[in-house]
Amino acid sequence: MIHRDTIQLTAIAAAALLLTACATPGTPPTAAAPAAPAAQAPANAASGAPGAPGATSPMTAARPPVDPTAPKPFAEVSRDTKRQDGLFPILRKDEKVWIEIPRAMLNKPFLFTINITSSIGERGFYASQMGPDVMAEWRRVGNTVQLIALNTKFRGEGGGKRAVEEAFSPSLLAAGPVASADHPERKSFLVDAGLLLTDIPGMSTRLEMAYRLPYAVDRGNSYFENTRADAQLSTLGAKVHYFTPRIPAPPLVPPPVPVPTPPQATPDARSMFMGFVYNFRALPEQPAATRRADGRLGHFTESYTDLGDDLKPNPRVHNVNRWRLEKKDPSAALSEPVQPIVYWMDKNIPPKYRPAVEAGILEWNKAFEKIGFKNAVVAKQQPDDADWDNMDASHASIRWFVGSDVGFAIGPSHVDPRTGEILDADIGMSDVFSRGGRAFIAEDAPRGLHDHGTGEVASIGEAHALAALNQGWRDSRNATYCTYAQDAAAEMSFALDVLESRGEIAPDSPEADAFIQARIKDVIMHEVGHTLGLKHNFKASTQVTQAQLKDKAWTDANGLSASVMDYNAYNIPLQGEAPTTYNNTTLGAYDYWAIEYAYKQVPKETEAAELLRIASQNTLPGHAYADDYDAGGFGPIDGMDPLINRFDLGDDPLAYYKKRLKLTQELWARVQSRKPEAGDDPLRQRRQLQSGFSQLGRASELVGKYVGGMITNRDVPGAATPAQRPVDPAKQREALRFLATGLFSADSFRFKPEFLTSITADYVDMNNRGFVSIPAAVSRVQLAALDRLLQAQTAIRLIELPNYVPASQRKGLISIHEVYSTVQSSIWSELKTGAEIDPLRRNLQREYLRRLQANLTRGGAASGQFAEAYAVLRLNAVQLQSELRAAQGKGSIETRAHLAESLDLISTVLKASMTRT
Structure with missing residues (x-):
């Protein structure tokens, strides 16, 4: 008796034998022994194997070949x-x-x-x-x-x-x-x-x-x-x-252009x-409502070209960058928002500075309350043990960072490109304040006082450019690179130096710490303003009068400027003047206005009319606006309005610069009268020297803006106020006199030999051991103005000024000949008086000749818009040649050598110019 299991196993074996025979190359199918038909069917059904060559089970589909490149499960x-x-x-x-x-x-x-x-x-x-x-x-x-x-x-x-x-x-x-x-x-x-x-x-x-x-x-x-x-x-x-x-390896021969260090x-x-x-x-499912920008105010924008309608004269569209801020109760006069704007304070912020940072953030609630929002801006502290990074895209933050050569703050944001809605913002603020500002400015960023021969003096400016590039693909849309923290630290350093030298404030005192706290609040207000969508406003400081700046009650209540978005200087009284508010502490009129335009909730059907009404308030006191490009400093954009500047104060910037010269001279006089003591910081005197030169270097360039300057006004076509008008001739002449008698004068830069010989170095640290060169620092101050006065843009505006004045009012206008002859006669005044020429003055005269040479010999200078300026400049050069001939053989050996060299140079220049022509 044969068992059923044995029969089934036999059938399976037979089927396997048949498959083996069919699969063997060269073996015909008939070579295999046939299996019993009764046993073969169930075996095929169980195994899925074909029952015969070319046959397929009706119960099983053929498997496709496996794709070796297909992704794994x-x-x-x-x-x-x-x-x-x-x-x-x-x-x-x-x-x-x-x-x-x-x-x-x-x-x-x-x-x-x-x-x-x-x-x-x-x-x-x-x-x-x-x-x-x-x-x-x-x-x-x-x-x-x-x-x-x-x-x-x-x-x-x-x-x-x-x-x-x-x-x-x-x-x-x-x-x-x-x-x-x-x-x-x-x-x-x-x-x-x-x-x-x-x-x-x-x-x-x-x-x-x-x-x-x-x-x-x-x-x-x-x-x-x-x-x-x-x-x-x-x-x-x-x-x-x-x-x-x-x-x-470094080159054996120094290249003509310095190679940066690794x-x-x-x-x-x-x-x-x-x-x-x-x-x-994720982008918002419901895009935020857009709001068109108006050029009378300054907001960052999401800008694009709309080519969908060829009937519009200008296809550019500019939507204001702003957070989505909506009232919980739209009918309430004052309501909390559905979602407030929350800033997380980084756990790296030193605890002693956190109150100042928080105060700077929350100051903006004043502007939002005025348009009906309560607690629109919220500040939260990241816990010290937090394991999350507030640089992810869901946390607006104030970040505190350090670097070996860094001193700036920046307030960028990321927006929904469809609408301009701000979705994220991370303010970066360096530790420049925690180091008191002064150490950074003098030790890490020397600007002309020291000569180390390294070619690294300009590295901080390059660092700024590179940090701005880190904004990446769409940087120009959302952020203006902001140096306010670094420059504000320089301002703070100068103010502390002056007040310390007077004995009104002691280093490392509670008063000095309060200075730092107030400046941190000011900078945070400025950078938070950027992340709320506001651009710089460099005309705001001129909205406060000189009398108001001296009134402490007024400045305590209203601040020093119409906007925290300006670069605001310290309000330091002259010796003998009553104390006043030193730095900006609160929002100004412009800030309230700009927030109202961007964030006020308005019914859609009346929005256009209401925004037009708000923007039309540009002529009200405190609402003047001008941005970075108006201030100049961007390639060919030199800034032609002397009322639009970084770091000036009051409605008369020229008066402010004169005051800064007096404060600098006071500081230097006090520094020279104070004898160094054991235990002093070895770099103290260097810092105080540099602090004054930094102030005068900025003043020198900005005073030059008056000459050939144009006062500008942002408004719509047809406005009552002219869009631009020439600076009053009397003010231009006043600026020239200040340069001639102040910054071009060697008497403004006198230092006692005993003081210069007492300047020490830090012999523990390798930094700042270089020779202190007063002439080099003076040259940098003077050349800022000289370059401004002799540049092509200034010449072209001077030539064209009469076109902007009615014929009946042209009498008394300043001319390009008056400017060039005034500059030349002030720089070479010793030729008429016969006085000995001071070494500082000889340096200035050499630099003047170099610029004269460049203007008279460069290709194309005698053609185009500069042609008339070229002719006047050459006429002045001929006059100077005559005066130099008459002065030959006078003075000391150094003066005689200098005069002979100068005559040879200008004669060569004039001959080359005539030959070329």
């Missing part, structure tokens, strides 16, 4: 990972990180931002900086995932959207292979987050700019430190390693880590 890739659910869930296993992308989120825009959490601490590379932002989307092309930056600069809002998209390309930020097949339920797939560990921020270019070395990303030694995700935000914190294979703040100049926070933030 989701479950296999995600096995043993820790998952953080959010906008884009983040999965992590050991050092590996994946981003989960739902298919529904493909081609759906979001805000992609990068913030800089850690850096190298020098030359513009600092921690706690906001980086680039862009509207982006994920795209899938086959098994490749692309992170695409969408082009929002050009739009077709009125139609023609497809034509615009075809005309202007987006940009690829990163790409990588799909890491998994779709999740069966969530319909999402994984991508390796390592696609972000490339040079998306473009730091390699910035490093090359700073050091002229080819740094690149080392992907193998870059990694993710932390991750976080919620419904609106997914954040990945990365440490990216930049390296260069080798540092080249990084000094890193242990090894070939290697550095930078920390980035990559933020994927």
Whole structure:
């Protein structure tokens, strides 16, 4: 008797034999022994194998061939990972990180931002900086995932959207292979987050700019430190390693252009880590209402070109950048907002400065209360043991950072590019105040007093430019690079030096600490203003009269300026004057006005009329406005209005500069009369010298703005006030006299030999051991004005001034001949008096000749708009040649040598000019 199990096993064996025979190359199917038909059917049904050559079971479909390039199953890739659910869930296993992308989120825009959490601490590379932002989307092309930056600069809002998209390309930020097949339920797939560990921020270019070395990303030694995700935000914190294979040896012969040194703040100049926070933030489902900008006020804008309507004369659109601020109770005169603007104070802020930082933040509630919002701005302190980074895109913050050569604050923001709604802001503020300001200004950023022969004096300016570049792809849209903290520290240093020298305030006293606290509040008010959407206003300081500045009751209540968005100087009384408020402490009239325009809740149907009414208040006291470009300092934009300046005070800037000269001379006199004592800071005298020269250097350039200057006024076409008018001739002449008798005079820079010989160095620290060169510092002060007076823009405006004045009023106008002859006669006054020429004056005269030579011999100078100025300048040069001939052989040997050299130079210049012509 044969058992049933035995029969079944026999049938299976027979079927296996048949399959083996069919699969053997060269073996015909008939070679295999046939199996019993009764046993074969169930065996085939169980195994799924074909019953005969070419036959297929009707119960089983044929399996397609396996694609070796197909992504692995989701479950296999995600096995043993820790998952953080959010906008884009983040999965992590050991050092590996994946981003989960739902298919529904493909081609759906979001805000992609990068913030800089850690850096190298020098030359513009600092921690706690906001980086680039862009509207982006994920795209899938086959098994490749692309992170695409969408082009929002050009739009077709009125139609023609497809034509615009075809005309202007987006940009690829990163790409990588799909890491998994779709999740069966969530319909999402994984991508390796390592696609972000490339040079998306473009730091390699910035490093090359700073050091002229080819740094690149080392992907193998870059990694993710932390991750976080919620419904609106997914954040990945990365440490990216930049390296260069080798540092080249310095050239044997110094090059004509100084080569920057390699990084000094890193242990090894070939290697550095930078920390980035990559933020994927959901855009608001309901876009915020937009508000058009008005040029009579200064707001940052989201600007783009709308090519959807060819009937508009100007296709540019400018929407005000502002937070979404809505009343909980729209009918209430004063209501709390649905969502306040919350600023988190970084745990790195020293505890003793936190009250001043908080006060600077909350000061803005005064402006919001005036338009019906209670507690619109809130300040919160990050706990000292917090394990989260407030540089992610969900926390507006005040960040405190340090660096080896840093002293600035910056207030950038990230916005929804569709509307201008501010979504995030991170104010970066360096520790310049915690070091008292003075140490930084003198020790880390020498400006002309010391000559170390290193070619590094300009590095701080380069650092500013590089830090501004860290804003990245759309920097010019959202932020103006702000040096207020550094410059305010210089102002504070000068004020403390003057008051300490008078004995009115002691170093390291509670009064000195109060100075620092007040300045921190002032700078925080300024930077918070930027993150609320306000630009600089460099005309606000002129809205306060000189009499008001001397009235302490008035300044305590109203501040020193019409706006905290100006660069406001210290209000230091002259010796013998009554004390007053030293620095700006509160919002001004302009700040209330600008906040009202941006944030006042207005019904949609009356919004246009109400905004027009608000903007039309530009002629009210305290509402004057002018921005960075009006102030000048941007390439060919020299700033032609002497009332628009950084760091002046009062309605008569020229009077302010004269006062600063007197205060500087008082400081230097007191410093020279005080004998150094044991225990003094060895760098104290250097700092006090530098403090005064910094003040006069700024005054020198700004006084020159009066000559050939134009008073400007921001208003709409048809306004009663002229858009521009020439500076009063009497004021121009007053400025020339001040330069001639003040800053061009050697008597303004006299120092006792006993004082100069007593200046010490810090022999423990290698810094600041250089020779103190008074002539070099004086030259930098004087040349700021001289360059301003002799530049082409000033000449062209002087020539064209009569065009702006009715014929009946042209008598008494200042001419280019008067300016050139006044400058020349004041600089060379000794030729008429026969006096001995002081070494400081000889330096100034040499610099004048160099500029004369440049203007008379450069190509094309005798043509174009400068032609008339060239002719007058050459006529003055001929006159100077005659006077130099008459003065030959007079004075000391040094004076005679100088006169002979000067005559030879100007004769050569005139001959070369005539030959060229």
